[in-house]
Amino acid sequence: xxxxxxxxxxxxxxxxxxxxxxxxxxxxxxxxxxxxxxxxxxxxxxxxxxxxxxxxxxxxxxxxxxxxxxxxxxxxxxxxxxxxxxxxxxxxxxxxxxxxxxxxxxxxxxxxxxxxxxxxxxxxxxxxxxxxxxxxxxxxxxxxxxxxxxxxxxxxxxxxxxxxxxxxxxxxxxxxxxxxxxxxxxxxxxxxxxxxxxxxxxxxxxxxxxxxxxxxxxxxxxxxxxxxxxxxxxxxxxxxxxxxxxxxxxxxxxxxxxxxxxxxxxxxxxxxxxxxxxxxxxxxxxxxxxxxxxxxxxxxxxxxxxxxxxxxxxxxxxxxxxxxxxxxxxxxxxxxxxxxxxxxxxxxxxxxxxxxxxxxxxxxxxxxxxxxxxxxxxxxxxxxxxxxxxxxxxxxxxxxxxxxxxxxxxxxxxxxxxxxxxxxxxxxxxxxxxxxxxxxxxxxxxxxxx
Numbered sequence: 001x002x003x004x005x006x007x008x009x010x011x012x013x014x015x016x017x018x019x020x021x022x023x024x025x026x027x028x029x030x031x032x033x034x035x036x037x038x039x040x041x042x043x044x045x046x047x048x049x050x051x052x053x054x055x056x057x058x059x060x061x062x063x064x065x066x067x068x069x070x071x072x073x074x075x076x077x078x079x080x081x082x083x084x085x086x087x088x089x090x091x092x093x094x095x096x097x098x099x100x101x102x103x104x105x106x107x108x109x110x111x112x113x114x115x116x117x118x119x120x121x122x123x124x125x126x127x128x129x130x131x132x133x134x135x136x137x138x139x140x141x142x143x144x145x146x147x148x149x150x151x152x153x154x155x156x157x158x159x160x161x162x163x164x165x166x167x168x169x170x171x172x173x174x175x176x177x178x179x180x181x182x183x184x185x186x187x188x189x190x191x192x193x194x195x196x197x198x199x200x201x202x203x204x205x206x207x208x209x210x211x212x213x214x215x216x217x218x219x220x221x222x223x224x225x226x227x228x229x230x231x232x233x234x235x236x237x238x239x240x241x242x243x244x245x246x247x248x249x250x251x252x253x254x255x256x257x258x259x260x261x262x263x264x265x266x267x268x269x270x271x272x273x274x275x276x277x278x279x280x281x282x283x284x285x286x287x288x289x290x291x292x293x294x295x296x297x298x299x300x301x302x303x304x305x306x307x308x309x310x311x312x313x314x315x316x317x318x319x320x321x322x323x324x325x326x327x328x329x330x331x332x333x334x335x336x337x338x339x340x341x342x343x344x345x346x347x348x349x350x351x352x353x354x355x356x357x358x359x360x361x362x363x364x365x366x367x368x369x370x371x372x373x374x375x376x377x378x379x380x381x382x383x384x385x386x387x388x389x390x391x392x393x394x395x396x397x398x399x400x401x402x403x404x405x406x407x408x409x410x411x412x413x414x415x416x417x418x419x420x421x422x423x424x425x426x427x428x429x430x431x432x433x434x435x436x437x438x439x440x441x442x443x444x445x446x447x448x449x450x
Contacts, residue, residue, distance in 0.1 A: 004334070005052075006053065006333050007049070007331065007334060008332070009271050010325060010329070011048055012267075013267040014321065017041065017044070017257075017265055018042050018045050021037060021256065021261060023260060024261065029231045029232055030227045030435070031393050032391070032395055032431070033226050033230065034228070035358075035393065036227070037226020037227060040314055043314055047321060048321050051322055051325040052325060059326055063326075066105050070101060070124075071127040071131075073101070074090065074102070074128065077090030087135055087136045089135075092315075094313070095135040096310065097316060100300075100304050102129075102131045103132055103143065104300075106144065108297075110158070110167065114155050125167075126177070127177075128174075129174030133178035133188060134182070136187075138195050139304065139307065141191075141192070141195075143304060154295075154296070204241065207241070208241075209246065212236070212246055215229070215232055216254055219255070220259060221258045222257070222258045228256065229245070231432060235434065245309035246309075247308055247309055249306070250262075250265070250306060253265045268324075276294070279291050279327055279328040283328070290326065290328070358390075358391060361386075362387070364390065367383045368383030369400055377404055377407055377411075381405075381408075384400055395435065396428075398424045398427050402424035402425045402428070403421075405418070405424065406418065406421045421441075425442045
């Protein structure tokens, strides 16, 4: 680990991207959701500063650990049956995101095999491939096929009968393992046969994207803030649906942050590919494999982000930034003086303190929700009130408190609890007037009082 801070041109749009999410909180539709989203993307900044501090050996070790981690997620997911609707999710809790993570593991295993020709890499490739198949993610399967073909074309060392044979057998072994786990010899064929341009998932996503255009023009400059799409979609949708994310990270950024954040995001991509072209032209035998590998991995992640929400997961967005900054490029060493170091330390302490404070508040909220589900309504009320004092801008805590009062009213038949629930919901609506959940519960209370 190097002790000096190094920055490149990529750090500028990353910093502007983070700032844009905080600016979007000023006029956010849902301040609570906007602050949470801003906190999430803020983590990209320290990550981006830490990556250049890693030595080349440390960076290589991180890359080598990826297929191992993917294999671990596959084994854990299969053993503990961490799936939903027959699709493996493991600990990531979303099949498509796990699929993308495992696809990166497959590609890194191939790159490592091309360099070392180690049979261990073929085993890791097989396990990651089996897990990728078990996710049933058709979109990632398409990217998988294209990426493997491209990587073979780009790397001369892989274009031999022996290498292609070993890669093919590893993939086939992964398929056989997946078939045994699913106890279905035709699951892959049936799933592939369902890949069509007119599939319902693709068609409904086109509807989301079309509906988002007018929303963007109505909130062009600072955006709706994180979570704005979730609240406002009812006002702009051309047909009935509810979806938390728009399933297109490029559109999501423009909706969340407006032009400032959207342009920062596009500038980051532009600078990365500019750096990549320069690195490609200047690469020697030592760097050639890394440059070509990153030139495949980063576009694969970006392409999938164009029709899904993987980058809302900090793990995946942080990984994307990691791969971007691994591309050989010019770094400027910052001469940080002791006073600046102290200021940076204070800022980090403030961020850590803020995160701890907010995290504690949401922990109390979660404890209150769990207590309510268990039927301990008084304990739930106490925890939710603690959470409300810690996070006074939160509307979702007021909503959960109102739900507890409604349940207490249902159990005791005392109207005072419905009145308390109404007060909580009115406070929540002041914070997020367009939130349909609050409006619906208020209407239910009014109907019950008639």
